[in-house]
Amino acid sequence: LCVARFIKVKNHKTLIEAFEIYKKNNGKLNLLMIGSGPEEESIKKEINKSKFKKSIFIDSWKQINELPTYYKNSNAVILASFTDQWGLVINEAMSCGKPCLVSKSCGCYLDLIEDSKTGWGFDSNNPSELASLLHKVDSLNDQELKELENNIRYKISRYDLKNFALAIDKS
Numbered sequence: 001l002c003v004a005r006f007i008k009v010k011n012h013k014t015l016i017e018a019f020e021i022y023k024k025n026n027g028k029l030n031l032l033m034i035g036s037g038p039e040e041e042s043i044k045k046e047i048n049k050s051k052f053k054k055s056i057f058i059d060s061w062k063q064i065n066e067l068p069t070y071y072k073n074s075n076a077v078i079l080a081s082f083t084d085q086w087g088l089v090i091n092e093a094m095s096c097g098k099p100c101l102v103s104k105s106c107g108c109y110l111d112l113i114e115d116s117k118t119g120w121g122f123d124s125n126n127p128s129e130l131a132s133l134l135h136k137v138d139s140l141n142d143q144e145l146k147e148l149e150n151n152i153r154y155k156i157s158r159y160d161l162k163n164f165a166l167a168i169d170k171s
Contacts, residue, residue, distance in 0.1 A: 001074035003067065003089045004081070006037030011080040011103070011124055016046045016056065018080075018130035022138075023052040025131070029075055029138055036061040064092075071096035076137040081106050082124050094118065094156040097149040099140075101133045112159070117151045 004010040012033065019031045033043070033056070040058075047056045062070065067089075071077060077093035077100045084106040093100050094112060100119035102109045113119045120136065122129045140148070157163075 001070055001076070001093075002031070002033045002035075002078045002080065003062075003070070003092075004033075004035050004079065005061075006033075006035045006039040006043055008039055009082050009084070010035075010039075011082050012039065012043045013046055014124060014127050014130070015078060015080040016043070016050060018127035018134065019056065020050055020052055021127055021131035022134040023055060025135065027131075027134060027138055029134065030055045030057065032057045032059060032070070032074070034059045034062055034067075034070060067092060068096055071098050074098055075140075076101055076119070076134075078130070079103060079106055079108075080122075080124055080130065084108075091156060091159060094152045097152050099137060099145075099148050099152065101130065101137070112155060114151070114155065118148070118155050119152075 002015055047053050050056060071093045077089065077098050079087045079090055079102045081103050082105055086107040090100050090102055090108045090112055100113060102113050102119060102121055103124035104121045105124045109121050113121050115121060120133045122133055
């Protein structure tokens with residue numbers, strides 16, 4: 001699952017390239033991209049050129065209260081941005097216990113992602129690296145998923161509203 005505005009900086013083209021590499025190597029999962037924006041037509045053209053277009057889906061932008069269902073039904077959440085101040089969708093996905101594949105160019109990567117514990121980081125210019133991580137997610141067993149979920153929920157709990165309020169009070 002990728003939830004992001006359809007703008008160039010969100011790097012959907014590399015995500016689609018990575019997904020194609022993943023599928024060529026017997027990947028079983030589908031890709032759902034939720035969003036809207038000026039790059040939507042360009043993204044749809046990339047999808048239509050793909051040999052795996054029947055495994056790539058686009059859905060229109062969702063309100064915050066609609067997203068937990070999508071997060072919970074996903075295997076992982078991907079943020080492939082070339083640059084991102086933070087990447088709040090990663091907080092949202094982690095609150096639902098989902099592992100995240102996050103570009104190392106995103107602000108949240110350093111604080112939220114611990115490789116193999118809460119998700120994985122990748123170079124936003126390297127579709128092969130992202131494809132490899134998609135295979136990693138695809139191969140997780142139930143025990144590994146449960147351990148990841150526990151790690152994720154612990155990590156994200158440090159970023160909840162109560163801790164935010166405490167940090168403000170201290171400043």
